[in-house]
Amino acid sequence: MSRPTYSIPGSTAPPASAPASAAPEADASAVANARTVNEVLAQSQVEAVMDELDHDLVGLKPVKQRIRDIAALLVIDKLRLNLGLSSQTPSLHMCFTGNPGTGKTTVALRMAEILHRLGYVRKGHLVAVTRDDLVGQYIGHTAPKTKEVLKKAMGGVLFIDEAYYLYRPENERDYGQEAIEILLQVMENQREDLVVILAGYKERMDTFFKSNPGMSSRIAHHLDFPDYTPPELLQIAEKMLQQQNYRFGPGAREAFDEYLALRISQPHFANARSVRNALDRARLRQASRLFAERDRVLTETDLTTLTPEDIRASRVFAGGR
DSSP: OOOOOOOOTTSOOOOSEEOOOOOOOOOHHHHHTOOSHHHHHHHHOHHHHHHHHHHHSOSOHHHHHHHHHHHHHHHHHHHHHHTTSOOSOOOOOEEEEEOTTSSHHHHHHHHHHHHHHTTSSSSOOEEEEOHHHHOOSSTTTHHHHHHHHHHHHTTSEEEEETGGGGOOTTOTTOOHHHHHHHHHHHHHHTTTTOEEEEEEOHHHHHHHHHHOHHHHTTOOEEEEEOOOOHHHHHHHHHHHHHHTTOEEOTTHHHHHHHHHHHHHTSTTOOHHHHHHHHHHHHHHHHHHHHHTOTTSOOOHHHHHEEOHHHHHTSGGGGTOO
């Protein structure tokens, strides 16, 4: 079963197979006749997706700039194609590296939208999978599993999280290599109908590519997702609360800032994902606090406000996680 995908504030977390946004379809004939960048942008409305990326996601400046660079390349390629200067579809397979909770799945979803609006993929949906969705446990099981996933992803983007787990040289009976070989064939022979994005920790992905040069040679774009800074994490927390009609009460924002300073230095910190988990626990503590006052008439402020005690009751302040 696919691991649940996660997006950082401002966008809805896509399911394992997420459709492209319901944007107006580009007029294919108009795009084909376009002679300026503005004409392509007006017909595809791709700039709206990039604006959403800027507005919805905190930080990630180098990633956002790289996405704009890729979009610019695709727009210019469209203009070249319209003049008969290019007939080969550019390689669009990508690798997203970074720690958990840095927005890789969310950016992949936006990338699928951009590719769809510019006509590089037919549907623009995102299929997010892990090793378990591709690799079987016995002989003859891997090929059907991998091909079924590829069938679902055709016309869109296949996002493989923790892709390095496909390769396990220490296990002679592992079938991950079979999945890799099938992926390689499809990435080369059907790249006009499918874009593959591999994701995971940078060091492990580097090792994976060294062990699988065929895969490395098919990846055209490498994007590294930086960790969020403490101020960015606090901004993410406020966005998350706003989406759920909560807010920090007096002193709670400062308490959460202290919480972040402590939590970042502890093991298994996962950026925006850890922020979300911390806020979920703070909401749980708020609910327990209000539940105990059974005869009290609770106001909207009561029900929407997190207090410093809701934050400071975390085990993190006592040296736990």
